[in-house]
Amino acid sequence: MLLFVGLLVFAAADVVYALQVNANTYVRGTPLAAAWAIGLALLALWVDGMERTHPAAVSETSPATGRAALMVPVVATAAGLGVLLVSSRVPLSTLSVALAGATLVAATARTQVAFRQVAWMAHLRRMASATDDLTGLPNRRALHVEGHTRLADPERCRQSLLMLDLDKFKEVNDSLGHHAGDQLLVQVGARLREHLRPGDLLARLGGDEFAVLLEDAGHTEAIDVTVKLRAALAEPFALEDITLHTSVSVGIALFPDHGLDLSSLLRTADIAMYKAKTSGRGQHVYNTADDTDATTRLKTVEELRTALTTDQLVVHYQPKIDLDSGEVRNVEALVRWDHPTRGLLYPDAFLALVEESGLMRTLTRVVLQVALDQAAVWHAEGRPLTVAVNLSGSTMIDISLPDEVAAMLTVRNLPPGALQLEITEEFLMADRDRARNILTRLRSSGVQISIDDFGTGYSSLSYLRDLPLDELKLDRSFVFPMVDDARAAALVASTIGLAHSLGLRLVAEGVETKAAYTELVRLGCDQAQGYYMSRPVPAAELDLWLSARDVAHELTEMTGLLPTLD
Ligand code: C2E
Ligand code: CA
Ligand code: CA
Numbered sequence: 001m002l003l004f005v006g007l008l009v010f011a012a013a014d015v016v017y018a019l020q021v022n023a024n025t026y027v028r029g030t031p032l033a034a035a036w037a038i039g040l041a042l043l044a045l046w047v048d049g050m051e052r053t054h055p056a057a058v059s060e061t062s063p064a065t066g067r068a069a070l071m072v073p074v075v076a077t078a079a080g081l082g083v084l085l086v087s088s089r090v091p092l093s094t095l096s097v098a099l100a101g102a103t104l105v106a107a108t109a110r111t112q113v114a115f116r117q118v119a120w121m122a123h124l125r126r127m128a129s130a131t132d133d134l135t136g137l138p139n140r141r142a143l144h145v146e147g148h149t150r151l152a153d154p155e156r157c158r159q160s161l162l163m164l165d166l167d168k169f170k171e172v173n174d175s176l177g178h179h180a181g182d183q184l185l186v187q188v189g190a191r192l193r194e195h196l197r198p199g200d201l202l203a204r205l206g207g208d209e210f211a212v213l214l215e216d217a218g219h220t221e222a223i224d225v226t227v228k229l230r231a232a233l234a235e236p237f238a239l240e241d242i243t244l245h246t247s248v249s250v251g252i253a254l255f256p257d258h259g260l261d262l263s264s265l266l267r268t269a270d271i272a273m274y275k276a277k278t279s280g281r282g283q284h285v286y287n288t289a290d291d292t293d294a295t296t297r298l299k300t301v302e303e304l305r306t307a308l309t310t311d312q313l314v315v316h317y318q319p320k321i322d323l324d325s326g327e328v329r330n331v332e333a334l335v336r337w338d339h340p341t342r343g344l345l346y347p348d349a350f351l352a353l354v355e356e357s358g359l360m361r362t363l364t365r366v367v368l369q370v371a372l373d374q375a376a377v378w379h380a381e382g383r384p385l386t387v388a389v390n391l392s393g394s395t396m397i398d399i400s401l402p403d404e405v406a407a408m409l410t411v412r413n414l415p416p417g418a419l420q421l422e423i424t425e426e427f428l429m430a431d432r433d434r435a436r437n438i439l440t441r442l443r444s445s446g447v448q449i450s451i452d453d454f455g456t457g458y459s460s461l462s463y464l465r466d467l468p469l470d471e472l473k474l475d476r477s478f479v480f481p482m483v484d485d486a487r488a489a490a491l492v493a494s495t496i497g498l499a500h501s502l503g504l505r506l507v508a509e510g511v512e513t514k515a516a517y518t519e520l521v522r523l524g525c526d527q528a529q530g531y532y533m534s535r536p537v538p539a540a541e542l543d544l545w546l547s548a549r550d551v552a553h554e555l556t557e558m559t560g561l562l563p564t565l566d
Pocket of ligand 2 (some may be wrong): 332390422452
C-alpha cells in the first residue's frame, strides 16, 4: 500500500506539474512541492517496513541489488553537486546551498558505508564458495585457487600433493547411514588438520577424498607425513552409537617431478592412490608405470559392475561330508566370475577389487540369491542340502543383512536351516557388539553360523564364549601337515575336543588325501571338505557326483562293505 500510494502521489504531482508548465501557470512554492516530499516519505516508509518484516531477504540481496542500492547516494551526490554548480552562476537561497552541501557530505559518508557492506558481502560469498559445508575445510575450488598461487611461487620449489581416500567408506554409508558417514568425515577432517603444519593446505575434495598440499616437502618428507597421517587415522573413531575403525589409502605426487600444475598433480596423485589401494600397502608414490595400471584397474571395475548385473557371476558347490555316516547334507557355495574374455576367474583374482570398489555388498546379495535358488531346487527334488555362503569381514557392519536374509528364505519357501553363513574371525574384529547383534539376529531366525579359517585369526578366543555359533572350520593349513607331523595332528585333535566341549561342530577343510580323511575319521572330526572328495563344481556336476555316491552307498550296504572313496 505504501509503495502504491507513494508512487501514485508522485505521479499525480508530476502530472499536475506538467499541465501547469504547459499552461504557463506553474508557480514555485505552492503545496504541490509538498506532494513530492509526501510521495518520497511514503516510499521511504515502505522500504523501512520491508527491512523490519523481511530482514533475511534484505541482507541476502544479490550483488546486483547491492550495487543498485549505491545508486541512491550517487544520484543524491550528483544532484547536490548540480545545485552547488548552479549556485555559482544563478543566485540561490543560502538554505538551498547549505542543504546541497549537507547532502554531499551525508552522501559521501553513506557511500562509504554502502561500499563496505557490498565488499563484506562479496567476501562472505567468496568464503562460502571456498569452504566445504560439512567439514568446514577448504574445498576443491579453494585448493585449486590457493594451489595455483603456491605452485607459481618461485620461492616454494619443493611441494608434494597427497591424495587420501578412506577405505570402505561406502560400506559405512550403506550400512550405518549417511549421518554416521558424515560424522566420520568431520572427525577425519579434524584429525588430519591436527597432524599437519599450519602452512600445509588441507582440503576435502568431496565424498571420502581429501587432499593435502605439503609445503616444502620432497619424497622423504611426503612419506613421513603420510605414515603419520595413516597412523593417526588408524586410531578408532567414536561416532554417536558406534566405535569405528577406518584406514586410508594415500597417493603421493611430487612437484615439480610429477606435474607442473595442480590438475596434473591431482591426476597423478589419484593414480598413485589407486595403486596404494590395490596393492594393499596403503600408500604409494607415483611412478610412470602407474598410468597403465590405473587404466586396467578402471576397466576391471567397470567390467565387475556389469558382471554383477548380467549373471556373469557363477557359483560352484563343494560338499562337506559327514564323517560318521558318509552322508552329504551340507555344501559350500564358492563364487567364480565367468569373464567374457579372460575365462573362469577364481575369487583370488577379483575379490580384493570387489572389496575396494565397494561392491562387496552387491556381490554378497548376488551369491546369496543364486545359492538359495539352487537350494530351493535341491529341496524340491527331495535333497534338502544346506548351502553355506561366505560373508566378507566388511559385511559385519551391514545391519540390514538379517532381515534381507530372512526375506530371501521366505520368498523361496526355504526353512532357515537351509542356509549357513561362513564368517572369518576378521568379521568379529572391528566391532564386537555390532557383530554379535547381527549374528544373534541371524541365528535366532534359524540360520547357522560357522567360523571359517579357524585358527588363522589373531583375535582372542573369547568370542567362542559369547557369540552364537554352530560350527568351526579348521583352516586347511592345520589339515595339510596332519599326516606327517604329530604336533599338527595333536593340534587338530585338541581343536576337535575344544569344539565339542563348546557344543560346536568341527569341519576340516583342505582334505586332499585319503590318509588325512582316515585320520580325521579316527579323531572324531564331524565333517570334511576337500579336493580328495570333490573340488568345487557347478550344481549339475555336483548332482551327478551325489547320485554316483548314493549308488555306491546302496551297493556297500547291500554287500556289507565299508564305504570307500577311491
Ligand atoms: P574359503 O572360504 O576358505 O573357501 C575354501 C577354498 O578352499 C576354496 O577356494 C576352495 O576351492 C579351496 N579348497 C577346497 N578344498 C581344497 C583342498 O582340498 N585343497 C586346497 N588347497 N584348497 C581347497 P576358492 O573357491 O578359490 O575361494 C577362495 C576364498 O574366496 C574362499 O576361501 C573365501 O574366503 C572366498 N570366497 C569364495 N566365494 C566367496 C563369496 O561368495 N563371498 C565371499 N565374501 N568370499 C568368497
Ligand atoms: Ca568358506
Ligand atoms: Ca576356509
